Amino acid sequence: MKDLKGALIFAQSGGPTSVINASAAGVFLEGLHSEQVTAVYGAAHGIRGILNEEMYDISKEDEKELLLLKQTPSSAMGSVRYKLKDADVDDTDYKRLLEVFKKYDVRYFFYNGGNDSMDTCNKISKYMAKSGYDMNVIGVPKTIDNDLYGTDHCPGFASAAKYIATTIMEINLDAKVYDTPMVCVIEAMGRNAGWLTASAALANAQGYGADLIYLPEVAFDVDKFVEDVKNVCAKNNNKCIAVVSEGIHDKDGVLICEKLGETAARDSFGHAQLGGVASMLAGLIKEKTGFKTRGIELSLMQRCGAHCASKTDIEETFQAGKEAVKAAVRGETDKMVCYARKEGDKYECEYKLLPLELAANTEKTVPVEWIINDGTGISEEFVKYAMPLIQGEADMVKENGLPRFAKLKKVLVEKR
């Protein structure tokens, strides 16, 4: 436990969410009000902003605008996908980070992101500890994918789930409006973890869901899919709504989108840029049945649809930011903030800390026992798990009937 006084840097990394800036607001406001924090900086584009000394002075911002971050989607500081090499292979970046931290007397570092970002955060934490530089490092979780280990759920997941469930309910009514055949294939994000796709089950619980739900946790068979759709159509007046994860793959691990289409582009972490499998499957069904079909990709909307965010998610995500600062100033380091669900029927969330190395690079997928109906359905356990998380409305401040996003001045800290 180190009782430190110094500057704070907060940085955002990886794909954004609808509520990611709620954590930024939590960190900034808590930091600005803490006696141990001498300055509050937001790094432009994650770790790269520190390497380049491009940091915003948050004390220059209006508190009202910082609070509006709670309803502003996508990383307000800018994000990055930057993979740090292992320090024992190449410590150039680490040395540079240490240099910047020293120059600005940074004693609190918060990294906001998912699996890869927690890996980055963990590496930095370990390097700074090893180098003897006194600094408290805390990871602030974020990911619509809900795949971080050690936390009951992840900030951002519930809002994406609420958007997906709401949208599927609406599409359900639209796709069934004519008395003619219609097969609709909807694609949700999730490379290896099917939490977002499973959110379709929340729409099912309201009576306007999907007939078939396919998660990446189980192998996807294209021929079986065609049969599944035909079976639903036969029972259901030639109507079927199927929801698939972008990451569905066959038993050999080959992505269905690559199997049916072209080779996907890859990002700097080597992950394929997925998308388009819904259209491909819709095209296939059209060919096999002659039915009218529609492939719908929920695309960026599912992760930036702040107008449909969950209030529970917003407030928890805000609190996660505050808890990160509280933990750091009381001497905690090398941890990630995580959520724990209190025992009992009424949903309540507690904030705990988890060693960073446990959070880094471990993916939490949907329990296979929650995947039912021969890989085409989701059990009640999931609904019981996820339903409390999507409660409450964003109640956005609007301007001209449209969202009023936070307007930050983004005053750059003078380079030293």
Added chain:
Amino acid sequence: MKDLKGALIFAQSGGPTSVINASAAGVFLEGLHSEQVTAVYGAAHGIRGILNEEMYDISKEDEKELLLLKQTPSSAMGSVRYKLKDADVDDTDYKRLLEVFKKYDVRYFFYNGGNDSMDTCNKISKYMAKSGYDMNVIGVPKTIDNDLYGTDHCPGFASAAKYIATTIMEINLDAKVYDTPMVCVIEAMGRNAGWLTASAALANAQGYGADLIYLPEVAFDVDKFVEDVKNVCAKNNNKCIAVVSEGIHDKDGVLICEKLGETAARDSFGHAQLGGVASMLAGLIKEKTGFKTRGIELSLMQRCGAHCASKTDIEETFQAGKEAVKAAVRGETDKMVCYARKEGDKYECEYKLLPLELAANTEKTVPVEWIINDGTGISEEFVKYAMPLIQGEADMVKENGLPRFAKLKKVLVEKR
């Protein structure tokens, strides 16, 4: 002017909207409370429900549920795309309609839809008048496309516009989150009329819009598009958001989606890669620039996104249904309800009546003088026109954090 007493039939036709059922609620509630209306029926799947004598007895529904229709997207009675032949070519359907109207003593007929539906409504109105059957026929407008002649705007347009503008604002933040190149091409509905695509300008007015907007009212040149995007990227840190209408076409009228579809990538089944024109243009830009791109189709969501509906639209659409019944019971027939904007700075809507033959089959497109910047921008006149229409929030009744759609009993009228 015919002072009639008898049953009322309301039917919905064509593609649904987020608020189409608000008109149903207006017609039903006004009809149920009118002394001249002896029964209120909703036809299943438009005109086909009348031909098949499949009609729901609306008096069996709870008023609370009828009011929930105001927040229930997609045609609750079911829709249809059914083109009536000209009566002098083939009057089979007309004779059958007359038979059903007589059998159930139907004296009020309301048809809810867009251009094609107003054509159907007009034909039926003319036939019934010619046949000497006393009946008042009123068209209730509906179309997200906003392309009906004679009305200031169309029920359903504003909610789709609000959804599109809100979503573009959110995508704007998301697409610009990394410090790497990103070109995002977003596709809105509208085959011949660009009103929905123009709605991107509402997002621009808030500061989070599109760099380029292409409407189907002007010819689209693929090579110029590539240059336009490159020019925006050069000025804008390699970021560009373009919004295109699904109906963009070249100077010879060939749809761009068909033009590019021919040379689109082929999948392992040998058929052209599916997906709309946005994906094709995004693919093209990727090929020409090497930049990361994303094609986003707003698909069904833009017309069923009731959770993001405009309160102004909901209430006007509800009122349009009530006004239709009020007009019919006071003896009006052969008209469509339309909106007129009162003079003055403060937006106010009046309800008027337009002869059905004027409403039928005439498309109202965006004035070309509102299309600026060499076909890539939308003028302030559009924003001034559309902004008042998207004001106010849906304030949906929710259940479990998700929309609570109307649950109708749909009790079929016993066949006579």
